[in-house]
Amino acid sequence: MTARAESGRGRVDPRLSSCWLLLIAACALAVESGALVAGGVACLLVVSLLVGLKLRLVGHGLLATALVGLQIFVMRWVFGEEGVLAAGMGAALEGGVLVPILSGSAETAARLGALLLAAMQFHQLTRPSDLTQLLTRRGIPHRWAALPAIALRFVPLMQTELTAVWESQASRGLPTERARDKLKALLPVGLPFVYRSMRRANELALAMELRGFGVLARPTFLSELRMSPAERAASAGLLVATLAVLLV
Amino acid sequence: MSAVLEVSLETVTYEGSSVPALSGVEFSVGEGEFVVVSGRVGAGKSTLCHCLAGAIPCYYSAEVDGKIRVAGRDLGGAPIGELAGIIGYLAQESQAQIVEGTVAEDVAFGPCNLGLPRGEVRRRVESCLEWVGLSGFETRDPQTLSGGEAQRAVLAGVIALHPRLLILDEPLAELDPSGRRLVAQGLRELSRRGTSVLLATTRPDQVRPFADRTVSLSPGGEYPSANPSGVGGVGKSGAATRLGIGSRSPEGRPEKHVPGEPGVRFDRCTHVYPGGRAGCTDVDLFLEPGGMVALLGVNGSGKTTLGKHVNGLLRATTGSVLVDGIDPAGKARGLLRARTGFVFQNPDYQLFGNSVEEELAFGLRVRGTARDEIKRRVDDAVSRFGLERWRSAHPHRLSRGQRQLLAVAGVLAADPSVLAADEPTSGLDPETALHVLRELGSVAARGGTVLLMTHDAELASTVVDRLAVMEAGFLRSSMLPSRQRVAG
The missing domain is CATH 1.10.287 (Helix Hairpins)
Known part of the structure; x- marks a missing residue:
């Protein structure tokens, strides 16, 4: 008996989706080049649509990220880098200050957007009960x-x-x-x-x-977690890539 | 026969209330006995079930004066988790009790928690789903189930625990007649095998043939009951005479004229949900002004989907829907919504006021009705639905049945000319249910159009002008109710 939902959620092993999430988090936080981060977000958008995330949902996420980016921009522009009112120093009106603040804010928003998209993909790809089983196996009560x-x-x-x-x-x-x-x-x-x-x-x-929740520390599960060889290989590849991002 | 459940309750009083919700209840349930607890809306059935399942006082604050013993042990203060496998409890709102992401996983949740081997869990899942008539639903996302299907899925999950005592609060309320019979017969079979069953319902007539005995709860002082005598006088029009209700007062007539053909017309209406599931297919139906039509069908047949087109909550994927000649999902929907009403199956989606009075006035305020007129209509609704004593009470202090009444009263107070009602009598006793249907019928008697979505054909037949039957999304037949066929 298979218990995979008709919605298509949970199409991959939770270990594989966790590795994917880890890689994106590492990229979003550790990659220094803003252009690379922007490229990464574009790739994530394509992957999001491929894994079945609704375009409208992705749009809402990106809109929220853009709003956060706008707030960061306004705060930096008004207060300057040191928290002092930039208008008092005259910096807020200088065109030369505006461009780096704008690009810096966009980069921060892009990093947040990448994390958000990765979290949405994780949610789409992971069946909740598989996640519970995985954590229980790792010794978490x-x-x-x-x-x-x-x-x-x-x-x-x-x-x-x-x-x-x-x-x-x-x-x-x-x-x-x-x-x-x-x-x-x-x-x-x-x-x-x-x-x-x-x-x-x-x-x-x-x-x-x-219905007995919490009665036993280690309950049984309806289906057993099993990784296919392809999922194992993909997980290993993603872990290596994560290490590479963090070290290089 | 040894007693599995012994109840001796003096009073149960909710925190912040001075009037007991339940008083003087004493009975027992023997091993393998099937007992029905009946009572009208507000009699305290859900409060009793909460007490028996340990939810009061653990989850709901109330002072309990009395004793409950289950399988020889005193229930007072026992941790709820320890009751798993002894007590199986199905609360009134089934969707809220679904834990897992698929039907099979949800049924397996209890047995898995008890550490049963995987093979045994699978066997139980299979047999329980077959028992409730949901074989083939294993991989369905519970969110995609209709109300009745969800109720059966949760029931399967409770039965899968093989409890000694089953406590079921209105388990048949959202089921169609065939589903009701299936579940009632199944419960009878379970009780024959030794499981004690306590079933609380406002409709004991539906289960009496299967049960051993009935315990009646009389209403406590806490809640109101709808006042059937509050129904308007005998009208003059044909529909009004048939329905036994009054004609519309001149000031109640719509202020604005809506152009186009009056009534509701579905023209080859098809709705396909995202994901490709068809909710209704090629429905042709005309609801004439001054008429009340009941849309019948089993759970998941597409009644609600079709009804939601009336006020533009859903838009036809192909085909069209016109309400008084206007597309309800088009640009003029704002104008139309001010004239249409929709009674939802779950009243909690709309109640937000601080008092019953405020709640009733809301629909009128957003339509820009004058203050004096609001007061008049609220007074009228309060008296028609017997809510006088609870005018200033918070809606969420009322029982589920009374919240349902309040929701219906709120929609009717706005005096809609087109009304769709989705299972408005679910969980109501027959007398109150008939009163609600007659109140809905008063819209038709005043020249409006009413679409009633229900699976209670018997009750609907007493008030509607026409019955339409839906099956798997298709409109299969349209007929006159038996009383009119006989008369004709």
């Missing part, structure tokens, strides 16, 4: 090992809940067309969402406890 998997499961659930609350309030006549409407809808959408999240967390915890 089951109660703790299950937490990342529960969190991974909870994210799409909360997305569905938020959509349902949004639809429900819109169907009651709440305007949601314009950006201003959306801002005004924060309370009528946010409150039921928070309430639902808390209620769901409570009921999930109760259901888990009543």
Whole structure:
């Protein structure tokens, strides 16, 4: 019996997806060239689409990263490198200062974007129960090992809940067309969402406890983790590449 | 027959409340006995189930005066984890109890936690899914299941633990008639094999033939019950006479004229979800003004998908939907939404006000209704649904059934001219359910259009003008209810 979801999540062994995440993290944090980081982000975008990440979701992630980049730019431009108000020194108005600040901010945003895309890919490629099994095998108590998997499961659930609350309030006549409407809808959408999240967390915890969660330190799993030869080879390759990035 | 469960509760009072939610409950359940706990909305059935499963006081703060013994041990203060394998509990909202990413993994969750060998776990998963009629669903993502399918999947997960006592809170509420029969027969079979079953429901008639006995809970002082006598007087139009409801007052008529053909027209409406699954296919249906149509079908047949097109929550992938001549997902949807209403299956998605009163007023405020008119309509809704005593209570202090009533009241207070209601009577007792249906019917009696999505054909037949049956996304037939066929 296979337990792989029809959604396609969990198509690779969690050890392989972890190695991939590790490599991207190493690249994003250790590579010095901004051009290389930008190229890496472009590659990640292609890979994201290949592994089945929705274009809209990727777009949202990149938009969030761009907003963070803009904030970094504004902060650096206003306060200068040393935290002193640049306007007081006259530096904020100098064209020569603007370009390095802009490129530096873009580079930081690109590094954050790479980390975000890698995390999204990890989420897409890894089945939560496989991750739990992997962590339990590594000696982490089951109660703790299950937490990342529960969190991974909870994210799409909360997305569905938020959509349902949004639809429900819109169907009651709440305007949601314009950006201003959306801002005004924060309370009528946010409150039921928070309430639902808390209620769901409570009921999930109760259901888990009543179904024996945490009774044994090492429970059994429905399917066994097995790496194919191709997955082993790919993992080894990724680890070597990570080491190379960190050392070179 | 030795008692597996002994209950002797003086009172159960929630924190912050002075009125007990439950009082004077005393009964026992023997080994292999199938007991139904019945009661109207707000009688305290869920509170009792929470107490029996240890959720009160561990998860929900309440003062419990009394004793509960399960399999010879006192339940007071026992860690919930120790009850796994002894008590199996299915709470009212099934989707919230799904833990894993596939149906098979979720059913296996309990047996795996108990450390059973993998072969035994697989055997249990297979047999339990077959038991609830979900064979072939092993690899399905639980998020893609319909409400009824999710309820059966969670039930399979609870049964897979082979508990001595099963506590089930409204396990049939979201199931279609065939699913209900399947589950009720299965529970009877389980009890014959020695598992004790306690099933709480507002509809004891659905399980009585399979159960050994029924324990009735009378409503505590905590919650209101809908007031059937609050239904309007006998109307003049044909529909109003049939439905036994009043005609629309002149000030209740829509202020703005919407051009185009009145009513709702589905023209070869097909909706395909991302991923390629078809929700409904080639549906041709016309809902005329002044009519109430029930959309029937088993769980997952596409009723909700079709209904969501009425107010533009979904857009037809091919074909078209027109509401009063307007595309509800088009540019004019803002105008149309102010005139359409949608009662969701789960009331919690819309309740956010600090009081029942505030909640009822919300739909009117966002439509720009005048303050005096809001007050009048809120008063009217409060009295029609018997919510007078709870006007200033926080909605989330009400029971699930009452929140459902409040959600229906909130949508009706806005006086929609087109209304779609998705399982609005789920979890309500027959009397309250009929009252809700009649209230929904009042929209049709005033010249509006009502689409009711339900699997309770029997109840729907008493109020609707036409029945339409969906199967696997297709509209299979459309017919008159039996009372009209007989009359004709």
